[in-house]
Amino acid sequence: MSLKLRKKVDPLPGCPMSKCMALLSGLWTPELIWCLSHGARRFSELQRNNPTITAKVLSGRLRDLQARGVISRAVLATSPPSVEYQLTSLGMELIPAITSIVEVGSRLLLRDSAGEQ
Amino acid sequence: MSLKLRKKVDPLPGCPMSKCMALLSGLWTPELIWCLSHGARRFSELQRNNPTITAKVLSGRLRDLQARGVISRAVLATSPPSVEYQLTSLGMELIPAITSIVEVGSRLLLRDSAGEQ
DNA sequence: CTGTATCCCCGTGGATACTG
DNA sequence: CAGTATCCACGGGGATACAG
Numbered sequence: 001m002s003l004k005l006r007k008k009v010d011p012l013p014g015c016p017m018s019k020c021m022a023l024l025s026g027l028w029t030p031e032l033i034w035c036l037s038h039g040a041r042r043f044s045e046l047q048r049n050n051p052t053i054t055a056k057v058l059s060g061r062l063r064d065l066q067a068r069g070v071i072s073r074a075v076l077a078t079s080p081p082s083v084e085y086q087l088t089s090l091g092m093e094l095i096p097a098i099t100s101i102v103e104v105g106s107r108l109l110l111r112d113s114a115g116e117q
Numbered sequence: 118m119s120l121k122l123r124k125k126v127d128p129l130p131g132c133p134m135s136k137c138m139a140l141l142s143g144l145w146t147p148e149l150i151w152c153l154s155h156g157a158r159r160f161s162e163l164q165r166n167n168p169t170i171t172a173k174v175l176s177g178r179l180r181d182l183q184a185r186g187v188i189s190r191a192v193l194a195t196s197p198p199s200v201e202y203q204l205t206s207l208g209m210e211l212i213p214a215i216t217s218i219v220e221v222g223s224r225l226l227l228r229d230s231a232g233e234q
Numbered sequence: 235c236t237g238t239a240t241c242c243c244c245g246t247g248g249a250t251a252c253t254g
Numbered sequence: 255c256a257g258t259a260t261c262c263a264c265g266g267g268g269a270t271a272c273a274g
């Protein structure tokens with residue numbers, strides 16, 4: 001794990017770009033929002049979908065996202081207790097941006113594999 | 118400057134999301150790509166468009182972006198010498214993602230100002 | 235199952251000064 | 255004008271162990 005991705009700073013407060021990037025900030029954050037855009041997920045499900053994230057970081061990101069109003073947390077009265085996270089309406093507004101990022105990334109990956117052959 | 122934005126790590130190499138985010142990584146990087154998406158820009162122009170970035174960080178980001186193949190650098194034989202940066206074809210592929218981010222951010226900002234009144 | 239508590243490394247980015 | 259050279263503080267995130 002050598003390539004670094006994003007540090008949390010808001011270079012231009014009040015700027016559209018920063019407004020959105022601030023919500024996507026934090027390692028794993030876009031991945032988590034992407035997972036949750038497909039429906040509510042439990043803690044362990046998010047761990048399975050992101051194999052190399054540690055519990056500490058996962059719970060950290062989830063707390064951040066909740067604090068920013070991007071996701072909601074619901075404790076289910078099951079046994080053993082489980083917790084479900086899902087996007088808020090604010091969180092859902094991020095989906096177009098996330099989708100665009102995924103689409104661009106997919107196209108770049110396709111080109112890579114095409115070029116290698 | 119308290120809000121943190123992005124640290125450069127690639128949590129899931131080979132994943133579309135990471136493929137794209139890796140190119141957007143680094144503080145100021147999306148802003149710079151956004152500036153360059155409107156045409157070639159000189160070093161000092163980029164500084165003027167991003168008032169709080171320091172020369173060290175700006176030249177660092179530009180070197181990173183060049184190394185990733187996102188932008189190209191051209192030294193113009195003027196006097197005094199000037200340097201022009203512009204997006205490569207790879208860099209232009211990022212525009213849809215950046216545009217999406219800006220659009221989402223703009224909508225969120227509009228909502229904020231509407232709610233405050 | 236869903237987290238929290240420590241410890242620690244190191245990259246990032248700011249400040250400042252200097253150069254061709 | 256277009257950078258480079260240092261120095262430094264900060265905090266994010268990994269590893270590991272533990273807890274309700």
